[in-house]
Each structure stands twice: as C-alpha cells, then as structure tokens.
Amino acid sequence: MIERAMTGAGGAAWPAMSDMHIRALLTAPGTPFEMAEALIGGIATRIWRNAPADLALLARASATHGDRLATIYGDDRVSYAAQYRAITALAAHLRTIGIGKGDRVALAMRNLPEWPVAFFAIVGIGAICVPLNAWWSPAELAFGIADSGAQLAIVDGERHARIGEGTVPMLVARPTGPVAAPAQLLEAVIGACADWSALPEAALPDVAILPDDPAAIFYTSGTTGRPKGALGTHRNLATNILSSAYNTTRTMLRRGEMPPPAPEPKTGLLVIPFFHVTACSAVLMGMMASGGTMVLMRKWDAGEALALIERERVQATGGVPTIAWQLLDHPDRARYDLSSLETISYGGAPSAPDLVWRLHESFGVMPGNGWGMTETMATVTQHSAEDYLARPTSCGPPVPVADLKVMDVDGAGELPVGEVGELWVRGPMIVAGYWQRLEETAATFIDGWVRTGDLARLDDEGFCYIVDRAKDIIIRGGENIYSIEVEDVLYAHPAVTDAAVIGRPHRVLGEEPVAVVHLSPGCHVEAAELQVFVGERLAGFKVPVEVRFSDTVLPRNANGKILKGELRGWFAVG
Structure with a gap:
C-alpha cells in the first residue's frame, strides 16, 4: 500500500466520519437512502426503498429535466424533453409492429444519442433490450440475435452493413448505404436528433411492469467459448442510481463536507460503450435520474477527449485505466483547460497503484474506482477520493445493499478476514441468471449469491482487494x-x-x-x-x-x- 498523509476539507483530519457512522446516518428511516427488504427469487434481500420500481418510471421522470441537455454528440445537442418525445414515439412504433412485454429487441450501435432513446423505448413497454457488442464480428452479432430470440434489431449504419439483410427486421439509424425492406430507417419513425423536439408530446403506455421483470440481456463471454446472456431486471439497473448517489454523499461526509439536498447534475464525457453494463447501468441510469449531460464520442481518441473536456466543461470522465493513462500521457495535455474536471473513475481492468496518485497530482482530480461484473449489473463496490488514495490496491467497500464473502475455492466454507478465496456477492443488483442456460445458472447463482470467479480478500473494515482471477x-x-x-x-x-x-x-x-x-x-x-x-x-x-x-x-x-x-x-x- 502507498502510505501518504491524508487531509479532508479545509485541511482537517481525514476521515471526518467513520464508515459505520455514515451508513447509520444516511440509511436511517425517512432518508433518501433508506433500505427495505424484498423477496427476490424467494430470498429476503436488502434493497433501496426509494429506487424507481421500473425503468418506465425512470424514463417518465427524466422528462421533468426539460431543456437540460441529455446528450451531446458532435453538433447534436439533445434535451431531456426532446429525448423523451423520441422515446415515446419509438415505443408507440414498437407496439404498432407487434413488440410487447417480454419480447426481445437487439440494440447494436455506437454511442449515439439514439442509443438511450432505443433502450428506454424498449424497456418502457416491458420488452427486453439486448445490447450487443458493436465491435463484434458478423458471426458474433448473428449469434447474439439468434440466441436471444430477438424479433427486431435497432442498429446504426455500420452494424446494418455488418449484419446484412435477412437476419431479422431492422431499424437503421444513420445508414451508410441503401436500406431495403424489411429494414427501415429509424429516422423515418422518429426523425433525426434535431427534429425530436418537434415530435408530438405523448406518454409511455401503461404496461404492468414489476421490479423483478426482465429488462435487458447483456452478453458476457463464457469459459466454454460461447457468450452467455446475463438477464438483468428493472430492479438490477435501478439499484445503481442510489448506489452511486450514496457513494457521492458518503465521500463528502468522509472529508467533512455537507452534501447538497439533491444530486447535482453533472456533465460527463462517456468514453465506454453503452453496451457495457458500466455505461448503461452505472452511468446512464444515474444520469437519467439526476438530469446530467453525457458527452458522447464516435470513437475513443485522447486528443479529442481533451478538447471536449475543455469545450463542454466536463466534470467527470473515465471508464477503464487505459483511458486515464492516455489522458495523462498525451503530449498536448498542457494546452487544454481541464480545470472543470472533478473526477476520473475507472474499473474493469487491472490498474497500477501509482495511477491513483498521478491522476490526483497531475489533474488535481479525485480518482474513483469500483468493482462489478455483468452478472451484477455493474456496481457492487465503490472506491473514491481520499479512501482510494489511502488504499490504491482496493476496489472499495460494498454499497450498503450488497454483501460480500470470501469462500474457499470449492465453495464449502467462508474464509476469515484477510485470507484469499473466491469472492461471492449478493444484493438486489444480482441478475436473474443466464438466458436459457439452466445448468450454468445453477452453478453460478446459489441461494441469492453469485460466484464471481475472482480471487479476493477483505480487510477488517470491509474493503475488498481483487488479487487474481480464477476464471481464465x-x-x-x-x-x-x-x-x-x-x-x-x-x-x-x-x-x-x-x-x-x-x-x-x-x-x-x-x-x-x-x-x-x-x-x-x-x-x-x-x-x-x-x-x-x-x-x-x-x-x-x-x-x-x-x-x-x-x-x-x-x-x-x-x-x-x-x-x-x-x-x-x-x-x-x-
């Protein structure tokens, strides 16, 4: 561990409050982070009492952000009001062509403003969105469509060309070539981004959606070589909204600052793909709830990212350590005004401990880290600011609604604090299982716990340290x-x-x-x-x-x- 002296707000000793005191304070009855208990799969599970019950409610609530910008992509600047009009227009079209509750719709495109519109139109009518990796080969994309049983694919022009005709009907955004039936232009349904504000005002249809109804299938490669579809529920994705907000509030209290009465909308540069649970679940859900603005890039380029941070006054960015290193090492970094940056957060890959301090010292930002996986719909542990600087090899403590335990490798018994074994996790973020993979589901999900395949240890304060991966x-x-x-x-x-x-x-x-x-x-x-x-x-x-x-x-x-x-x-x- 890197040992350095830590101070909080105004040079005061850090931490100003213990984790146990903060948790008791923030989760007390009547607070925004109050917890409750729900039966999930017949197992009593702690949940956030105030999390949205379903993602249709989240989409409806997002419309109240009005003229605040939801997404920025090049010259396209889409407000929340316009985005919601596009969501409701596309949802109505999906129902017209026969898409209903439980039906699967594939979604394969770059990070475009059309991506969150398509996602919330699908889940808003109770259908199941199947985000596919836009980098996949034609065969891999075809597998995802076939395995999920998708009845429709919403794609961008590049994916349309890669998939080809005849797989399933498609709605094609920003085509790169001719679009022939049964494919149809998405713009013919909802118009281009600039036209969304002129769409008729409408509402999402009333559909009976329960918190534990399926919302999305995110594919994760399996050790058999065949991708497995992790079946995420409305509750899984909504859980991240309060988990992330809790971490922000906790961080401020740890350093002796008073958090604001409501989450402050932030502008973030999103450089990880929406088809990853980190971007969709951990970022998009929280932005929709808070009214934050997502600045999108066609593809990652560190120089362009620095220019966007300056131009759009970006406050947060990150994704994986790769991005942080490239921003640090870019030869033109000093040419840009990066004073708006408050945090650079990442996860999803091994990172060097000195990256934490280099970010803090070079950018003046507070770094952030965390741990999750597709099977947990992203956030399980969160690590930020002074806590991360003090423990740079940890991925942080679990959020209050999650539990961690370290088991011996055969799963026969729990190991004491400090010993290394397989990390098991439970909480309302754990997916319902693998899509149509009963044996693999039974082997991985046990009595509400998911066997992560990661080797880890816990310290006496509950901070988690991933030390290796059991899975290949x-x-x-x-x-x-x-x-x-x-x-x-x-x-x-x-x-x-x-x-x-x-x-x-x-x-x-x-x-x-x-x-x-x-x-x-x-x-x-x-x-x-x-x-x-x-x-x-x-x-x-x-x-x-x-x-x-x-x-x-x-x-x-x-x-x-x-x-x-x-x-x-x-x-x-x-």
Missing part, C-alpha cells in the same frame, strides 16, 4: 477476452495442434492477449497468418498481439491442463 479471462482495456474462445479459433487452423492464449501485462491496456502454438509435423505458418485467421472470425480486440511457436507440445499438469504460468515467461512486459 484476459481484460484488455476493459474488454473481456476469454482465452478458450481464441484458442478454439486457433485450433481450427489446419496447421495448429496445440494452443494457449494468455494475458501479457500492459501499462496502458492492463493486459493484452498473446499466444503460444505448436504446429503439426511438416506444417509451416507465419504468426501474421494466424492473426489474420483469428481476426476473420473474432472481434479485433481478441486477436493475439504476438504469436510464438513451440517446438514441442505445450507443458501440462497431470490432469492434462496446460500450465499457462510457465508460458508467461516467454513474453516480455508490454
């Missing part, structure tokens, strides 16, 4: 890469008889995939050819950045499992 996963700049998925593609090459994909540490990306292969006798293939072979079948971020060849079969243990630890020494740090 590589996290490259926030994107999950399951090695078996890439290995299966390598094995499909006729020259390859043995293959292993591992993560090599990378200062900016956290990790990057590299591979070791053994070829069949008499075969020869260049590393670049194997990279092209993988790239033709999987998303680009999954392609190994380096391929090395072994003259012998790869080392294995007595059970036949490849000893990847021995292979890591083949690669220098990136």
Whole structure:
C-alpha cells in the first residue's frame, strides 16, 4: 500500500466520519437512502426503498429535466424533453409492429444519442433490450440475435452493413448505404436528433411492469467459448442510481463536507460503450435520474477527449485505466483547460497503484474506482477520493445493499478476514441468471449469491482487494477476452495442434492477449497468418498481439491442463 498523509476539507483530519457512522446516518428511516427488504427469487434481500420500481418510471421522470441537455454528440445537442418525445414515439412504433412485454429487441450501435432513446423505448413497454457488442464480428452479432430470440434489431449504419439483410427486421439509424425492406430507417419513425423536439408530446403506455421483470440481456463471454446472456431486471439497473448517489454523499461526509439536498447534475464525457453494463447501468441510469449531460464520442481518441473536456466543461470522465493513462500521457495535455474536471473513475481492468496518485497530482482530480461484473449489473463496490488514495490496491467497500464473502475455492466454507478465496456477492443488483442456460445458472447463482470467479480478500473494515482471477479471462482495456474462445479459433487452423492464449501485462491496456502454438509435423505458418485467421472470425480486440511457436507440445499438469504460468515467461512486459 502507498502510505501518504491524508487531509479532508479545509485541511482537517481525514476521515471526518467513520464508515459505520455514515451508513447509520444516511440509511436511517425517512432518508433518501433508506433500505427495505424484498423477496427476490424467494430470498429476503436488502434493497433501496426509494429506487424507481421500473425503468418506465425512470424514463417518465427524466422528462421533468426539460431543456437540460441529455446528450451531446458532435453538433447534436439533445434535451431531456426532446429525448423523451423520441422515446415515446419509438415505443408507440414498437407496439404498432407487434413488440410487447417480454419480447426481445437487439440494440447494436455506437454511442449515439439514439442509443438511450432505443433502450428506454424498449424497456418502457416491458420488452427486453439486448445490447450487443458493436465491435463484434458478423458471426458474433448473428449469434447474439439468434440466441436471444430477438424479433427486431435497432442498429446504426455500420452494424446494418455488418449484419446484412435477412437476419431479422431492422431499424437503421444513420445508414451508410441503401436500406431495403424489411429494414427501415429509424429516422423515418422518429426523425433525426434535431427534429425530436418537434415530435408530438405523448406518454409511455401503461404496461404492468414489476421490479423483478426482465429488462435487458447483456452478453458476457463464457469459459466454454460461447457468450452467455446475463438477464438483468428493472430492479438490477435501478439499484445503481442510489448506489452511486450514496457513494457521492458518503465521500463528502468522509472529508467533512455537507452534501447538497439533491444530486447535482453533472456533465460527463462517456468514453465506454453503452453496451457495457458500466455505461448503461452505472452511468446512464444515474444520469437519467439526476438530469446530467453525457458527452458522447464516435470513437475513443485522447486528443479529442481533451478538447471536449475543455469545450463542454466536463466534470467527470473515465471508464477503464487505459483511458486515464492516455489522458495523462498525451503530449498536448498542457494546452487544454481541464480545470472543470472533478473526477476520473475507472474499473474493469487491472490498474497500477501509482495511477491513483498521478491522476490526483497531475489533474488535481479525485480518482474513483469500483468493482462489478455483468452478472451484477455493474456496481457492487465503490472506491473514491481520499479512501482510494489511502488504499490504491482496493476496489472499495460494498454499497450498503450488497454483501460480500470470501469462500474457499470449492465453495464449502467462508474464509476469515484477510485470507484469499473466491469472492461471492449478493444484493438486489444480482441478475436473474443466464438466458436459457439452466445448468450454468445453477452453478453460478446459489441461494441469492453469485460466484464471481475472482480471487479476493477483505480487510477488517470491509474493503475488498481483487488479487487474481480464477476464471481464465484476459481484460484488455476493459474488454473481456476469454482465452478458450481464441484458442478454439486457433485450433481450427489446419496447421495448429496445440494452443494457449494468455494475458501479457500492459501499462496502458492492463493486459493484452498473446499466444503460444505448436504446429503439426511438416506444417509451416507465419504468426501474421494466424492473426489474420483469428481476426476473420473474432472481434479485433481478441486477436493475439504476438504469436510464438513451440517446438514441442505445450507443458501440462497431470490432469492434462496446460500450465499457462510457465508460458508467461516467454513474453516480455508490454
């Protein structure tokens, strides 16, 4: 741990209040963060009493933000009033074409103002939104549509071209080429962004939606190589609104500041994709509730991000450590006025402890971190400001409605404080299970707890430290890469008889995939050819950045499992 002296507001000793005192104060009866108990799947679970009961209510409430800007994308500046008109217009169209409660609608596009409109139009009528990774290959996108049973896909022009005709009917935003039936222009239904304010004033239809009804299916790669759909509920996503607000209030009290009576709308630069639960659940839900403004980018570029921070007076940004490093290291950083920045938060990938202090010292911002996963619809722990500076290797304590425990690896018993084991989590943010995967659901979700597959320890104050991953996963700049998925593609090459994909540490990306292969006798293939072979079948971020060849079969243990630890020494740090 990095030891440094900490002070709070006005140079006062930090922390001004203990965590236990703050929790008792903030969650007392009659407060905004009051907790209650609900039966979820037959199990008594702590919940936020004041969280929206469903996402249709959240969408309706967002209209009260009126002329405040909801999204900024280039020259498009969309107010909350205009956004709600577009949501209701699209919702009415979906019902007209036969989409109803429980039906699945795929959503595949870049971070565009149309994305939150489509999401809330879908969930606002009780249908299930299926956000698909916009970086996926045509085959991966087709799998997500087929596996979810989506009846319709709402896509941007690039995804329309990638998916092709004949899969499902599509609504296409910002097309890049001709759009032929059964596809239809989204603009023909709701108009372009600039036209949304002129749409008729309407309301979302009255649909009976319960808090634990399904709202979204977010795909996460599985260790079998097939993506699994995590079935998130309205309660799951709404929980993040109060979890994030609680953390903000707690942080102020810890340093001796008085929090405002209501959340203050902030302007944030969103650089992580909406199709990740972090952006959709942890960011979008809170922005809709508070009236914050999301500045969107077509694609990540650190130089453009610095210019947007200056131009739009951005107060918060982040996503994964990659983004923080690139902002820090950009050669033109000093040219921009970044004085509006208050926080840079990230998670989703390994990060160096010194990143915390570099952000604080270079930008004058308070850093933030947290832990969650697709199966928890994002936020479980949150770590920010002085707490994070004091414990830079921790991902923070759990939010009050969540519980953590560390179990031995076979799940037979709970381990004492300080010991490393598998992290188990429970709370109202835990998804209902995997879409149409009964066996995998039963193995992962047990009596309200989710087995995370992460190895962790807890300290005596409840702060969590992720020390390793039990699952064979590589996290490259926030994107999950399951090695078996890439290995299966390598094995499909006729020259390859043995293959292993591992993560090599990378200062900016956290990790990057590299591979070791053994070829069949008499075969020869260049590393670049194997990279092209993988790239033709999987998303680009999954392609190994380096391929090395072994003259012998790869080392294995007595059970036949490849000893990847021995292979890591083949690669220098990136």
